Amino acid sequence: RGERAAVQDLAGRHVVISAGGTREPLDPVRFLGNRSSGKQGYALARTAVARGARVTLLSANAALPDPAGVDVVHVGTAVELREAVIRAATGADVVVMAAAVADFRPETYATGKIKKKDGHEPEPIFLVRNPDILAEISADRSRPGQVVVGFAAETDDVLANGRKKLARKGCDLLVVNEVGERKTFGSEENEAVLLGADGSETPVPYGPKEVLSDTIWDVVARLVSAGDT
Ligand code: CTP
Numbered sequence: 001r002g003e004r005a006a007v008q009d010l011a012g013r014h015v016v017i018s019a020g021g022t023r024e025p026l027d028p029v030r031f032l033g034n035r036s037s038g039k040q041g042y043a044l045a046r047t048a049v050a051r052g053a054r055v056t057l058l059s060a061n062a063a064l065p066d067p068a069g070v071d072v073v074h075v076g077t078a079v080e081l082r083e084a085v086i087r088a089a090t091g092a093d094v095v096v097m098a099a100a101v102a103d104f105r106p107e108t109y110a111t112g113k114i115k116k117k118d119g120h121e122p123e124p125i126f127l128v129r130n131p132d133i134l135a136e137i138s139a140d141r142s143r144p145g146q147v148v149v150g151f152a153a154e155t156d157d158v159l160a161n162g163r164k165k166l167a168r169k170g171c172d173l174l175v176v177n178e179v180g181e182r183k184t185f186g187s188e189e190n191e192a193v194l195l196g197a198d199g200s201e202t203p204v205p206y207g208p209k210e211v212l213s214d215t216i217w218d219v220v221a222r223l224v225s226a227g228d229t
């Protein structure tokens, strides 16, 4: 990557990246969460800095050290992440939603720890929908020419599902991973296809998350400069 780090094609650009996974609290000691490690989002942050970008990283529960030269904002829930994304995206050139956002949150939060009661079945947990941050940012576009990127982990008909999701979200690029047993979650490596709203399709072979990150920035840098003209 030594050679590639010299490419300053994101110089002067402000890039906002969400990473990790949101946690939705049930009570003071419990939450609904997911397995996202944050490694892909952090790799995106490091590689964007290397290419000259000013980077804001919105980190949801990633147990990773703050990357050097990055403005890091720590958040917990999807609602907190939404607020942080909307604030940071104002005037940003690029927004990348690499975080795994909980689709649902518990309808109520118990301010005291939920306890077992002898002779009683557990209480059901009711869920409500969380806001769709990527769809909202894609519809907003706080800055003309702002490039918005989403991620999707899919099984079965991965590309067809990805195309549908790209259209539904309204983003410019969707990074589609196929999930399987050892793939994606917590691993150092990743394999993906980048689907562009312009119909483009860029396969990225199984390899380090930095390589996938740099391929994403290659595509994004072209889209950003196309938006300049
Ligand atoms: N996303 C988001 N807000 C949500 C859910 C997802 O911003 N409430 C973003 C994720 O960060 C990711 C993209 O949307 O970039 C796709 O997430 P995914 O879970 O695959 O999409 P969903 O619309 O939730 O579809 P599914 O029902 O397949 O989970």
Ligand code: CA
Binding pocket: 101, 102, 103
């Ligand atoms: Ca989802």
